[in-house]
Amino acid sequence: MTTPQMLLAIQIANGYGAQPGAWRMPGVDPSGYTDMDVLVRHAQAAERGKIQLVFLADTPALTVDLEREAPQMAVDPLVVLTSMARGTERIGLVATASTTLNEPYTIARQFKALDVASHGRAGWNAVPTSSPAAAANHGLALPPRAEKYERAHEVVQIVQALWGSWERAAWVRDVAGGRFADTSKIRPVDLQGRHVASRGPLPIPPSEQGQPVVFQAGGGGNGLEVAARYASGVYANPFSIEEGRAHRTALRAAAERVGRDPDEVELFAGFMPSVASSRRAALDRRRRLDEVVDLDQRVTYLGAMLGLRLGAEQLDEPLTDQQLAAARPSPGDPRAPHTLEIAREGWSLRDVLAHGVIDYHPVVPGTAADVADHMQQWFEAGACDGFSLAIDVHADGIDAFVDQVVPLLQERGLFHRDYEGATLRDHLGAPDQYGLDPRLAGAAHASS
Known part of the structure; x- marks a missing residue:
């Protein structure tokens, strides 16, 4: 066969x-x-x-x-x-x-x-x-x-x-x-x-x-x-x-x-x-691609996906332990569970976004x-x-x-x-x- x-x-x-x-x-x-x-x-x-x-x-x-x-x-x-x-x-x-x-x-x-x-x-x-x-x-x-x-x-x-x-x-x-x-x-x-x-x-x-x-x-x-x-x-x-x-x-x-x-x-x-050549190199590539988009707006959207209030001032920081404990994936967004998985790996919010978590298809940078x-x-x-x-x-x-x-x-x-x-x-x-x-x-x- x-x-x-x-x-x-x-x-x-x-x-x-x-x-x-x-x-x-x-x-x-x-x-x-x-x-x-x-x-x-x-x-x-x-x-x-x-x-x-x-x-x-x-x-x-x-x-x-x-x-x-x-x-x-x-x-x-x-x-x-x-x-x-x-x-x-x-x-x-x-x-x-x-x-x-x-x-x-x-x-x-x-x-x-x-x-x-x-x-x-x-x-x-x-x-x-x-x-x-x-x-x-x-x-x-x-x-x-x-x-x-x-x-x-x-x-x-x-x-x-x-x-x-x-x-x-x-x-x-x-x-x-x-x-x-x-x-x-x-x-x-x-x-x-x-x-x-x-x-x-x-x-x-x-x-x-x-x-x-x-x-x-x-x-x-x-x-x-x-x-x-x-x-x-x-x-x-x-x-x-x-x-x-x-x-x-x-x-x-x-x-x-x-x-x-x-x-x-x-x-x-x-x-x-x-x-x-590596996940880090792929994320850096996607970060450069993200330079033309409104990341402030995307961070706000990211927060809505996770049930959190997020702002642009945290772009280069990961979610805190308190935020991770409070995060709840939006039941109306099929991307949200994967987004929380990526955030739990300790990436900065800029890198979380570079993972393509709010793109219109699944993304694999690596x-x-x-x-x-x-x-x-x-x-x-x-x-x-x-x-x-x-x-x-x-x-x-x-x-x-x-x-x-x-x-x-x-x-x-x-x-x-x-x-x-x-x-x-x-x-x-x-x-x-x-x-x-x-x-x-x-x-x-x-x-x-």
């Missing part, structure tokens, strides 16, 4: 890194936000490490204070991924496109065009939008949550129907006979839902993998249902092994309920490694072995099928992960040594699909 191996996605968006201060670090091109050559080099480094896919999250709105921070999102995910497609050969290319803000024909056209341009390496992260600012940029107000997810089901189904509207055998290319395509195999979809519709067809032939792979990122029962029905990869943000295991178990059970093989749906847990140990523990505990890596600084952090962590994972039999195929479906072990999934036809939300 083959030993299971983890899957790896890497988040590359703004050309700098996952931390707000990445744009100021040594060796970073401060113009990397708009320089496609920089972004392509990062993708090439990830491909050298045999990482299965690049992932570009996207919120189409300004989400940071540009006075001190670089934008978190790419200038445009599809433009960046198309540039990466031309500079790479194997790595998968996945981006978010909102099911709330986009029409299905636009999504279908853009992602299938990327799929044929990349020879079958494209994936679409299908998620509703929760940002009022992003909705306002499209002249819209956010609908109620239930309506957003009802629309999401319709959009995914119409997109997949459009992808399959140019049948596999339709492209004849008979030069001598003067026949470009068999139009009997390129037909409208004529789908109409409550929220969206499309006539079709989509005049783009299949790629080497047929059509793009669907991903999903979102919580709650509504998000779980979208993931269970359509997704091959799911991005999640668990902060503990127990939380990850519960999410993965629920996801697999939901997929089985709708008639899919649960092994078809892979859970990627968000993870933020900072690789250095050696390559420290990072690999964390990944092995989570993977072998069934908390995930792999990881979505948010590297602190792309310029040197991707190389550090590829050159130091990946070999350890390979030696331990946890990660493959080379790509087993050429397409994103190959990388994920995702089953062939062209058009709608016939197993879900009886549960369609959109109808002709």
Whole structure:
């Protein structure tokens, strides 16, 4: 029996890194936000490490204070991924496109065009939008949550129907006979839902993998249902092994309920490694990255997580014995128990924050072995099928992960040594699909 191996996605968006201060670090091109050559080099480094896919999250709105921070999102995910497609050969290319803000024909056209341009390496992260600012940029107000997810089901189904509207055998290319395509195999979809519709067809032939792979990122029962029905990869943000295991178990059970093989749906847990020669060196690296953020505000937030009143005057001191005795992790914040564990080790509050205790994914600052140990523990505990890596600084952090962590994972039999195929479906072990999934036809939300 083959030993299971983890899957790896890497988040590359703004050309700098996952931390707000990445744009100021040594060796970073401060113009990397708009320089496609920089972004392509990062993708090439990830491909050298045999990482299965690049992932570009996207919120189409300004989400940071540009006075001190670089934008978190790419200038445009599809433009960046198309540039990466031309500079790479194997790595998968996945981006978010909102099911709330986009029409299905636009999504279908853009992602299938990327799929044929990349020879079958494209994936679409299908998620509703929760940002009022992003909705306002499209002249819209956010609908109620239930309506957003009802629309999401319709959009995914119409997109997949459009992808399959140019049948596999339709492209004849008979030069001598003067026949470009068999139009009997390129037909409208004529789908109409409550929220969206499309006539079709989509005049783009299949790629080497047929059509793009669907991903999903979102919580709650509504998000779980979208993931269970359509997704091959799911991005999640668990902060503990127990939380990850519960999410993965629920996801697999939901997929089985709708008639899919649960092994078809892979859970990627968000993870933020900072690789250095020692834990102290990694913390110093992250302290430098923290120079652009408001640490006074973060100390106050840290106090709220632990049920303590903390101020900036204690930044370079550890919690006192009295504070540790009084500390109570916030029951509403899944990060709080780990935060208290770090504080009990005696670090200054500045170093506690440098451990990434209030970041949006678990953080491991330390050696390559420290990072690999964390990944092995989570993977072998069934908390995930792999990881979505948010590297602190792309310029040197991707190389550090590829050159130091990946070999350890390979030696331990946890990660493959080379790509087993050429397409994103190959990388994920995702089953062939062209058009709608016939197993879900009886549960369609959109109808002709």
